[in-house]
Amino acid sequence: VNFGLTEDQTSVLDGLEQLLASAAPPMPTEPTFAAYSEELDTALAEAGFLDIARQEGFGALDAALIVERLARLPHALEAGASSLVAPALDLAEGLRPIALVSGDPLKPARYLPMAKLLIVDQGDQAMAIDVDPANVESVETLFAYPYGRLRSLDGCNPRLINNSEALRRRWRMAMAAEAAGCMAAGLAAVLDHVKNRYAFGRPLGSFQAIHHRLAQAAETAESAKWLAFRAAWSDSEVDSAIAAAFVQSRTTQFTYDLHQFSGAMGLTIEFPLHLWSYRLRALAGELGGSSVQARAAAALAWPEAS
Amino acid sequence: MTRSIAEFRQDARAWLEANVPSEPAPPDGPESRAFVLGWQKTQAMGGWAGINWPKEVGGCGLSTLEQIVWFEEYARAGAPSVLNANFVSLNHAGPTLIACGTEEQKRYHLPRILGGEVIWCQGFSEPGSGSDLASLKTQGRVEGDELVINGQKIWSSFADIADWQELLIRTNPEAKTSGALSWVICPMHAPGVTVRPIRTMAGNFKYCQIFYDDVRVPLANVVGGLNNGWATAMSTLGFERGTASLALLIALNQQVETLLAACPASRPQMRARLGRLRAEGLGIRAMAYRFALESAESVPGEVGSMIRLAFAEFGQRVTAAAVDLYGIDAPEVVGLHGYAHDYFDAFSETIAGGTAEIQRNIIGERVLGLPKGAR
Numbered sequence: 001v002n003f004g005l006t007e008d009q010t011s012v013l014d015g016l017e018q019l020l021a022s023a024a025p026p027m028p029t030e031p032t033f034a035a036y037s038e039e040l041d042t043a044l045a046e047a048g049f050l051d052i053a054r055q056e057g058f059g060a061l062d063a064a065l066i067v068e069r070l071a072r073l074p075h076a077l078e079a080g081a082s083s084l085v086a087p088a089l090d091l092a093e094g095l096r097p098i099a100l101v102s103g104d105p106l107k108p109a110r111y112l113p114m115a116k117l118l119i120v121d122q123g124d125q126a127m128a129i130d131v132d133p134a135n136v137e138s139v140e141t142l143f144a145y146p147y148g149r150l151r152s153l154d155g156c157n158p159r160l161i162n163n164s165e166a167l168r169r170r171w172r173m174a175m176a177a178e179a180a181g182c183m184a185a186g187l188a189a190v191l192d193h194v195k196n197r198y199a200f201g202r203p204l205g206s207f208q209a210i211h212h213r214l215a216q217a218a219e220t221a222e223s224a225k226w227l228a229f230r231a232a233w234s235d236s237e238v239d240s241a242i243a244a245a246f247v248q249s250r251t252t253q254f255t256y257d258l259h260q261f262s263g264a265m266g267l268t269i270e271f272p273l274h275l276w277s278y279r280l281r282a283l284a285g286e287l288g289g290s291s292v293q294a295r296a297a298a299a300l301a302w303p304e305a306s
Numbered sequence: 307m308t309r310s311i312a313e314f315r316q317d318a319r320a321w322l323e324a325n326v327p328s329e330p331a332p333p334d335g336p337e338s339r340a341f342v343l344g345w346q347k348t349q350a351m352g353g354w355a356g357i358n359w360p361k362e363v364g365g366c367g368l369s370t371l372e373q374i375v376w377f378e379e380y381a382r383a384g385a386p387s388v389l390n391a392n393f394v395s396l397n398h399a400g401p402t403l404i405a406c407g408t409e410e411q412k413r414y415h416l417p418r419i420l421g422g423e424v425i426w427c428q429g430f431s432e433p434g435s436g437s438d439l440a441s442l443k444t445q446g447r448v449e450g451d452e453l454v455i456n457g458q459k460i461w462s463s464f465a466d467i468a469d470w471q472e473l474l475i476r477t478n479p480e481a482k483t484s485g486a487l488s489w490v491i492c493p494m495h496a497p498g499v500t501v502r503p504i505r506t507m508a509g510n511f512k513y514c515q516i517f518y519d520d521v522r523v524p525l526a527n528v529v530g531g532l533n534n535g536w537a538t539a540m541s542t543l544g545f546e547r548g549t550a551s552l553a554l555l556i557a558l559n560q561q562v563e564t565l566l567a568a569c570p571a572s573r574p575q576m577r578a579r580l581g582r583l584r585a586e587g588l589g590i591r592a593m594a595y596r597f598a599l600e601s602a603e604s605v606p607g608e609v610g611s612m613i614r615l616a617f618a619e620f621g622q623r624v625t626a627a628a629v630d631l632y633g634i635d636a637p638e639v640v641g642l643h644g645y646a647h648d649y650f651d652a653f654s655e656t657i658a659g660g661t662a663e664i665q666r667n668i669i670g671e672r673v674l675g676l677p678k679g680a681r
Binding site for chain 1: 633
């Protein structure tokens, strides 16, 4: 068992850090519900970070490492669908950003306002729809992603995608990796706060009640990360379902724990924690939520008992 | 002739069915103020304001049982949430004035609260003093028959549209907590008061930061005695923790019923989750009813922390279940004012009025009698 990064992975992540150091926008200084950077998205795509799984010698794990790292940014970036889902479906390179939706294609989807492609999971089958920006209306939400919905299916000409299992496998994997990054960043923000904020003459972080809940949160964040990376390493349906079920089932308690110790400041949009907890809430509801992923994991792991 | 409880319920139901506003409550700002005061006026004109407040101050003079029945019928009718800009006025400023105010203070303020003429906000927390309330720094200097107030407060809900504030300040810098503070009725439109609304992660401009620059308030506005504000504030917190959540708790129980009715049989795990919430809600409601009835003639005691804690976490579980039931992309959820708003708004429940950790400490030490330990 080797949990260390390969030289290639280290090199890729170092390169990513260099790009982020020069191209990532700073933390928003004005209160905002959501942060999205088209410039950073373009820079990442042009540098090839969002296509890494298609490159010789690289694969899903390398893409998941990138998705997790990018999710730690306060800015939402469409990385999971482009770098993990699209390569598994043999979709053309460069046709991105990509929005994903399950069930009704007219439902609101993340990144649809800027997406070039919408992929729809309908259970036994999946389909791809080229997105006409004029056919998209923005949806105002509290989920820190740019959301939109198609106005109509007229003239959309959806194309069937044969491999709907691969779609769900990679979507779950991408969602788990992104959630792991959001958890890591949110937890880091709160740890910083409780070390520096004083109450009753002591740092908040010195209180035992706070230790206990943040220790639990740290366990959740760490487990989420490794489950997501395991899913990407094995590229298996069951590992992806397990990773997704875990992060989705833990998200609500995790975000309560973080906000609880950010005090009233953490309930406002003047403290950036919501930029990760909003996204976690959105991710927790994708693909039907934790019960669906947990049932899928059980059915995949123990098919004879289902 | 007095009405029986059954007759009271029947009358309340009929009146609510005929008078509950059909339009949604605006989330914040002047529109929210107009809506809240308008609805309060309607209730007052109908004879339904201040069910268990004394008749002398404009209330109905009825019992806590009738107040509970009113809240049950209010929730059943789908009336506007009481967690609005009038919440402080009706649920802790008003009750505090009834318990601790002078006759003049009661005569002036309470009828105006019930009549839908004014909105109150709270001014307890400061940027450096939240859970550690006793460390607050906003000062009031006595000059003649006035207090001159300087400092700042924060997390005051709807202060931007309020007329009055229950303001806790330090008036004796030399004294320890119990003799250092004063609970003051502060006019929000006084010269020197500046209010900055803050947008919450639930989407609306609910909280405010307030700055006081040489704000002059008559000493006659002190409630409970100069330098006795800690005791008055404990009364306020007693109401806030003990009985203020009653209407909200009843409404949450009603909401669980609604969610159960909307949950299809094809989702047995969600039905089971909602069933457990139904049981939890009924348990807390029973505890809250008993507590409210027993503390009808007094300031609610420390047991109120059990209700505050249970209600807060129950509220978070109910709003989370609602989002999971409908799905994040459903019309009931997506958007700024649906269940997503309620879900994120409920994060504040375990922080406002004393954090869940503070409530647990109070329960452990003062209700269960456990020794104080390292925290």
